[in-house]
Amino acid sequence: MKRMIRLLAMLTVFTLALPLGCALADDGVSSTYTYNYDYWGGLRESPDAYRVDQVIYSATLGLETFMRRPQSLYVSGNDLYVCDTGNNRVLQLRREGKSFALVRVIDRITGASPETFNTPSDVSIDKEGNIYVADTNNNRVIKADKDLNYIQSFLKPSDSTFDQKLSFLPSKIVTDSVGRVFVLATNVNKGLVKFEANGTFTGFIGANTVTYDMWEYIWKTFFTTKEQRAQQASFVPTEYENIYIDKDGFIYATNIVFSEYDLLYDNAKPIRRLNAIGSDILIKNDRYPPIGDLIWAEQSQDYGPSKFKDITVLDNDIYIAFDRTRGRLFGYDPQGIMLWAFGNKGNSEGAFLSAVSLEHMGTDLICLDENEASITVFTPTEYGNLIYQASNQYLKGDYDGSADTWREVLKLNANYNLAFIGIGRALMRQEQYGEAMEYFKMAHDRENYGRAYRYYRKILVEQNIGWIVAGVACLLIIPLAVGSVKKMKWEVEAYERSKVVR
Amino acid sequence: MNAAKSFDNVSAQSVRGEGWRRYLATLKYGTYVILHPFDGFWDLVHEKRGSLLAAHTWLFLFLLTYVMRLMLTNFQFITAPLQYINIYEQCGSLLLPFLILCLSNWALSTLFDGKGRFKDIYMAMCYALVPYVLIQLPLILISHMISFDEAAYYSVLASVSVVWCVFLAFVGLMQVHDYSPGKNLIFLFATIFGAMVILFLILVFFSLLSDAVGFFVTLYREVAFRLY
Numbered sequence: 265m266k267r268m269i270r271l272l273a274m275l276t277v278f279t280l281a282l283p284l285g286c287a288l289a290d291d292g293v294s295s296t297y298t299y300n301y302d303y304w305g306g307l308r309e310s311p312d313a314y315r316v317d318q319v320i321y322s323a324t325l326g327l328e329t330f331m332r333r334p335q336s337l338y339v340s341g342n343d344l345y346v347c348d349t350g351n352n353r354v355l356q357l358r359r360e361g362k363s364f365a366l367v368r369v370i371d372r373i374t375g376a377s378p379e380t381f382n383t384p385s386d387v388s389i390d391k392e393g394n395i396y397v398a399d400t401n402n403n404r405v406i407k408a409d410k411d412l413n414y415i416q417s418f419l420k421p422s423d424s425t426f427d428q429k430l431s432f433l434p435s436k437i438v439t440d441s442v443g444r445v446f447v448l449a450t451n452v453n454k455g456l457v458k459f460e461a462n463g464t465f466t467g468f469i470g471a472n473t474v475t476y477d478m479w480e481y482i483w484k485t486f487f488t489t490k491e492q493r494a495q496q497a498s499f500v501p502t503e504y505e506n507i508y509i510d511k512d513g514f515i516y517a518t519n520i521v522f523s524e525y526d527l528l529y530d531n532a533k534p535i536r537r538l539n540a541i542g543s544d545i546l547i548k549n550d551r552y553p554p555i556g557d558l559i560w561a562e563q564s565q566d567y568g569p570s571k572f573k574d575i576t577v578l579d580n581d582i583y584i585a586f587d588r589t590r591g592r593l594f595g596y597d598p599q600g601i602m603l604w605a606f607g608n609k610g611n612s613e614g615a616f617l618s619a620v621s622l623e624h625m626g627t628d629l630i631c632l633d634e635n636e637a638s639i640t641v642f643t644p645t646e647y648g649n650l651i652y653q654a655s656n657q658y659l660k661g662d663y664d665g666s667a668d669t670w671r672e673v674l675k676l677n678a679n680y681n682l683a684f685i686g687i688g689r690a691l692m693r694q695e696q697y698g699e700a701m702e703y704f705k706m707a708h709d710r711e712n713y714g715r716a717y718r719y720y721r722k723i724l725v726e727q728n729i730g731w732i733v734a735g736v737a738c739l740l741i742i743p744l745a746v747g748s749v750k751k752m753k754w755e756v757e758a759y760e761r762s763k764v765v766r
Numbered sequence: 767m768n769a770a771k772s773f774d775n776v777s778a779q780s781v782r783g784e785g786w787r788r789y790l791a792t793l794k795y796g797t798y799v800i801l802h803p804f805d806g807f808w809d810l811v812h813e814k815r816g817s818l819l820a821a822h823t824w825l826f827l828f829l830l831t832y833v834m835r836l837m838l839t840n841f842q843f844i845t846a847p848l849q850y851i852n853i854y855e856q857c858g859s860l861l862l863p864f865l866i867l868c869l870s871n872w873a874l875s876t877l878f879d880g881k882g883r884f885k886d887i888y889m890a891m892c893y894a895l896v897p898y899v900l901i902q903l904p905l906i907l908i909s910h911m912i913s914f915d916e917a918a919y920y921s922v923l924a925s926v927s928v929v930w931c932v933f934l935a936f937v938g939l940m941q942v943h944d945y946s947p948g949k950n951l952i953f954l955f956a957t958i959f960g961a962m963v964i965l966f967l968i969l970v971f972f973s974l975l976s977d978a979v980g981f982f983v984t985l986y987r988e989v990a991f992r993l994y
Contacts, residue, residue: 304847710842714914717842721913 421465
């Protein structure tokens with residue numbers, strides 16, 4: 265029911281907000297760099313949450329061979345690993361203070377066969393410092409210790425569940441705390457390939473379920489010829505686009521193959537949080553599910569839903585996804601509420617042409633552009649930091665502190681719904697239900713408003729119980745009294761009349 | 767039965783007062799109709815216990831309730847985007863289908879020995895809206911006294927008001943035309959279909975009209991351009 269309401273509301277808002285989208289869409293991008301969506305799905309300008317700290321090019325690092333079509337980043341402590349796919353190598357950079365410096369170039373693993381990489385497309389580091397590289401065209405995920413000595417390879421599973429006709433092309437990898445390796449392989453649509461630490465293949469997890477409706481099935485089965493069917497898209501699950509493993513071992517996956525129709529009814533689930541058995545457990549408590557842009561610039565070449573190329577999860581469970589359609593970053597809190605969105609397409613600083621990978625170092629965001637071979641580092645502004653601080657304080661249980669921080673946020677951006685909710689929740693903890701209700705009303709938060717109102721009503725009733733009882737009593741007693749007086753009168757009259765007759 | 771009939775006749779006599787008193791009595795008759803739909807709608811037209819003015823009043827109250835409900839209900843239950851809402855548009859989107867349905871029903875029932883005149887159909891339909899007013903108006907007040915968790919009470923009452931109205935409209939048309947329930951049901955669907963046809967005709971008319979106007983406008987422009 266709740267979902268139905270939300271979708272209906274979304275539909276109406278979509279139709280209502282379309283003129284707004286057109287107005288902004290003259291040049292194909294919005295008029296503001298950082299923005300957020302209000303309750304009605306309308307676009308609201310916002311102060312910048314992030315600004316560009318620095319852009320790193322091959323020349324800044326002093327590389328002899330410049331980076332060519334790098335595909336992936338990985339952050340481990342202060343180290344940033346760049347998968348320089350076109351040059352068959354992995355670069356290890358270290359951050360000291362603000363600047364990044366090259367530590368070493370990893371282009372061969374001692375003792376492996378072959379020792380060199382062939383289009384490595386992802387890299388990962390485990391707790392012991394072992395390096396995992398998804399060595400795509402060598403059909404392996406290779407594991408080496410921190411001194412680059414070969415440990416083991418994860419090869420194509422010989423299991424019958426893996427289609428043996430396909431070659432094993434690992435494109436993205438994540439490793440968990442006990443050394444399991446999850447591989448996103450090209451052409452494999454059964455989910456993530458899961459290897460135990462010892463290299464054995466233990467199945468697939470998190471496959472996209474195949475969905476089709478009855479009419480589509482009937483139509484395809486009975487009303488189309490074999491030739492037509494061969495031309496149509498078949499019912500196959502789709503592959504994920506990218507994966508990220510958070511500190512608790514949950515895998516965040518993004519999915520970019522879906523129709524606009526699916527998105528409207530939240531069937532597309534472009535961002536998922538997979539648990540150990542591969543079901544999606546992403547929390548969606550906002551009016552709109554985390555799908556990126558709600559308004560798509562019409563009449564522009566970038567029209568269409570947001571397609572998340574990569575995702576990263578901060579330590580406080582805030583996740584940030586990169587949309588390649590319009591070159592934007594979307595931040596969501598653990599409840600699925602949008603914190604901010606920013607970014608553009610283009611050549612300028614802070615705009616993206618072909619970004620492929622997103623990572624974070626603390627709260628700094630690091631974005632890799634494939635064609636420009638550049639790495640952009642974003643640091644949060646005062647506004648961005650305040651948002652993080654407020655949500656961290658709330659998570660720690662410092663409700664009053666978080667309310668104060670949210671008030672600071674409101675000074676910078678009076679359209680920030682989450683701040684109203686945050687202050688309201690803090691006020692509710694302080695048992696100031698009336699004020700809390702006002703804040704929840706401002707943010708259109710019905711659930712919390714209802715909760716605050718119940719306490720408010722309870723107190724109101726308890727304080728005025730005397731008046732209420734008196735009122736109810738009056739309502740009951742007055743008609744009774746009037747009735748009995750009338751009856752008495754009637755009886756007297758009847759008695760008088762009977763006397764006359766007699 | 768006889769006694770009841772005679773009683774009705776007596777009260778019908780009292781309704782036949784003059785001026786203000788009659789208006790108030792016909793207005794109040796709405797509360798009788800919604801509780802005794804079969805007798806009520808029969809007497810509404812055949813015993814003249816309703817009046818056109820009262821019907822107008824109930825329709826106006828219905829529109830008023832609809833707008834007040836959108837604007838004054840607690841946001842927990844109805845979150846209307848007030849900044850985008852145009853009251854006249856909202857009223858028009860209710861009034862136009864209402865009148866078109868009346869018209870279509872009249873047009874069809876006249877052809878198939880329905881007893882009701884247009885005035886009777888309109889009156890019955892207006893009196894069928896009474897439960898909506900009587901339930902939704904207090905519901906606005908109630909919405910400020912309950913919380914989101916108790917939304918079930920709100921939605922049940924709200925749906926009751928609508929279902930009741932639909933039922934009354936059905937019975938009303940049946941009694942006005944002196945149809946059997948089955949025949950009335952068929953005509954209800956036919957009415958909806960007829961309403962669509964009318965809408966289509968209106969659209970065609972206006973698009974042709976705008977084309978015709980456009981023709982003369984361009985003609986004038988062309989002439990003006992040649993002359994100066």
